[in-house]
Amino acid sequence: MRDRMKAIQARPGNPEGIDIGEFGQTLCLYSETMPWGQFNAVKGLKGSDIGYLDDILRFYRERERKPQLEIVPSGVDQTLLKALTDRGFYSSAVHTSMYIDLAVLEQLEDKRFSAKRDEMEPDMILESTEKGFESNVIISALEEDQLPLYATIHCRGTGLPDDGIPSVLANNSVLYNRPGWSFYLASVDGQPAAVGVMYRHGAVASLTFAATLPEFRKLGLQGLLLEQRLRAAREQGCKLVVGQCAFLSQSHRNMERAGMKIGYIRSTWTQR
Missing domain, CATH: 3.40.630.30 (Gcn5-related N-acetyltransferase (GNAT))
Incomplete structure (x- = not known):
């Protein structure tokens, strides 16, 4: 997705309004014109990046978009999951890799x-x-x-x-x-x-x-x-x-x- 989004961003004038943020090991994807979750996803969020959590949420709040957080079980702990719950997030779906x-x-x-x-x-x-x-x-x-x-x-x-x-x-x-x-x-x-x-x-x-x-x-x-x-x-x-x-x-x-x-x-x- 990083490579896909960079390619779309490089189109003349960036017509899809792509923006990419990186906080620690976490990748934040955003598209102004494509509101679907896959184009506005938080990928790679781990317990070690909990200190960046508010910065990550601010990245989307400033762009008036609610992100889709994709959580890989091996990278998170109870502290991070509780922090997400405290900030109004809930587990809404599962996907198989x-x-x-x-x-x-x-x-x-x-x-x-x-x-x-x-x-x-x-x-x-x-x-x-x-x-x-x-x-x-x-x-x-x-x-x-x-x-x-x-x-x-x-x-x-x-x-x-x-x-x-x-x-x-x-x-x-x-x-x-x-x-x-x-x-x-x-x-x-x-x-x-x-x-x-x-x-x-x-x-x-x-x-x-x-x-x-x-x-x-x-x-x-x-x-x-x-x-x-x-x-x-x-x-x-x-x-x-x-x-x-x-x-x-x-x-x-x-x-x-x-x-x-x-x-x-x-x-x-x-x-x-």
Whole structure:
């Protein structure tokens, strides 16, 4: 998110009103035009940064925004949690962080990839007959001229209105050629159906986003996009892949089927 927000901030005139604050080990993200929690999140807050807590809250109060605090259990203690409660915060949601050691992926590969699929890299052509649906599914790297298509699937696959497509397009176009970012497209019988995004930093890759158009759901497309990104991460020299999902969601089940395991359950704290 730090890299994503810096890229959006660097757009001419900073049209999304991005601001980034750092207090100790804590990262504070803010967007004037995007009020959603992920763009106004406090990340990395630990008990050792409790002395910065009021500064962090002031950062958002001055910008008239209530932040979303993302709390990782290994980094906090009772003192910090009590301090959050005293300041009007409550635990409002939980999120699952998943991971896989890519050495384990190599051991599992024969079970998940057929020899036919291996021969077809970098694209995968597969047959799907789930629920009587017969089709050719192609997973490929997204071309730069397909970014408007990506933005459309991003919005419609997540329930955002179409008037958000231009903003999503602009904010992801700045990532396309930025080091570390990779975009993938799943097509069914030649029709664009789903997308997935990955970000690599050093030897770690993060599964940052995925969405499927409603009419193409329940065909296993996200599982295939997940497999492709895991393979790409290994080819790029990564040792670890991480991702986030709602607890026991379909994404959670897809990640477990791909060999990923729970790293921790993150709690989201919201101000009353």
